[in-house]
Amino acid sequence: MKVKGSQRDFHHALIVDKDLCFGCTHCVTACPTQAIRVKQGKASIIVNRCVDCGECYKACPVSAISVEQDDLEMIFRFPVRVILIPSVLIGQFPRKIMTSSIYRALKELGFTHVYEVENTVDLVLEATKQYMHDRKERPMISSYCPAIVRLIQVKFPTLVNNIIRVNPPIDMSSRYYREKLKASGYSDKEIGIFYATPCAAKIAAVKSPVGEIESAVNGVININFLYNRILKYLQRKYTETEPPQTDDLLSSRGILWSLTRGEVVHSNGRALAIDGIKNVNEFLENIENEKLDNIDFLELRACDESCAGGILISGNRFLTVERLKNLAEEYKVREDDKNRKLSDDTLDINEYGYWGNIEPRPMGKLDEDIHTALKKMDRKRRLMCFLPGFDCAACGAPDCQTLADDVVRGDAQLSHCIFMQQQMIKQNLLNSGHALRITETIWGKERLNKNCNKIGAEDENS
């Protein structure tokens, strides 16, 4: 078991394209962890606060936030090229498109093996059951959604020990298939395992795993990229591509796993499923205060409609859910549905099934030292007497309180507030030329000039 180095070299999959970003506040105010500021006219992400949830990606009016991915060419470094696909990839396509055609399209793209991520959900269930039996913390929180795991690390540090340290299906499956292929004679280096991801958080989780254990995934390909390539393939009168290697182990449990309630239906005891990061945020806030230890299990997902609402899913999330539910119903009536699971002992879950330690990474602290932190807190509260409380974000921070925190931490000036500037000018503490220069450092020199390319302006889209 390899252990990755520092927790601090934190990888993020969300990137701001500085050419496309025109400097507005949509992402700044959408971010659930106050991780974005505008500086020099561009959005800038604070790495220690970002949880890769993708709310900024959804909020951006000019698609200036993108999700990094590995180059598809990278797969050809490996003679064995495995793509692990989540069921939501299939769920995007109309039912008339055969799953086997999608597999063929993936073969055509260069993958030799296609397996479903959710083929290992029974191993996850088994490990979770054992973990919950051994631990007394309640409620226990699923480790499935990496954005939620990170949200808890940065915003709800007291709940870190409530996270179930069991590998989610992607880690379980990548390890399982690596071991399986090794057992069939390939060397570790010959096997390239790639993951078709529905969101940014899963990329970040693969590139810098939370549980300190190195990922068995070699690269990540975004589902929206694959979706377009698959559609193109399906439109052609295709030459009969040979089907890829697969194992036909997907069950109705697996199909539904990534959707809302996909996990709670298997839970014994009292269990709740909550989707949407705002809803999760609100609920975790309650949990921290009230000690709701009469709830056993929480399935928390950052996206509305869970992974069907992932930012890289092109299909409509409600239709995706409907199709997958229908597909699961078809599977359920099959006689072998219950037995469609990995039945060999390729993977020792005692060795590979669990995460290591999860560190809290609290983002709120004003200072390491409580003496200094208390002084800063006093100052912040005094500043709040003066800041207008409009939360207009014209200072480049999402709201007045965040600006005040930034000021006492030394990361911003009170004069970044345009209303404070007016007060300062009135009291001869600032002249208007200086005020303009301050605004320009936040929004850039050109930002206030006439620009007819803005959305809604005369030359929009030209």
Add this chain to the structure above:
Amino acid sequence: MQFRHKIAGGDFSKAGNAASSVKKVLNQLNVDHSIAKRIVIALYEGEVNVVAHAYSGVVDVQIDEKQIKIIITDKGPGIADIEQAMKEGFSTASQQVREMGFGAGMGLANMQKNSDFMNISSVPGEGTVVELINNVRPYEG
């Protein structure tokens, strides 16, 4: 530093607001999470007590480098027998309050459990003052 939070009697939807803002402050002050957790739970229980039993109340919070002191003062019926009220399971909560999931008789016991020092004084017919003190140690992460 110190701050004050008002509690309205009878409004269960707002019970927890003081605990929530104290939690934010403790996070910003880099107070150890396990210590913050206890304080927040104790204060939440205290808030629920005021909401469930009293007409109105205030929470006064004083924080310095060594300790966090919380004083919950309410105007209300008071507690006739404090020793009895401290017993787990003892409750004078109305049926209505119990149906909402409160009033299990664990409030004061939980507050005791989650504080380093607790003192209750009460004048029946006038109100109750609960003083909670927890020692603070900065988080060394």
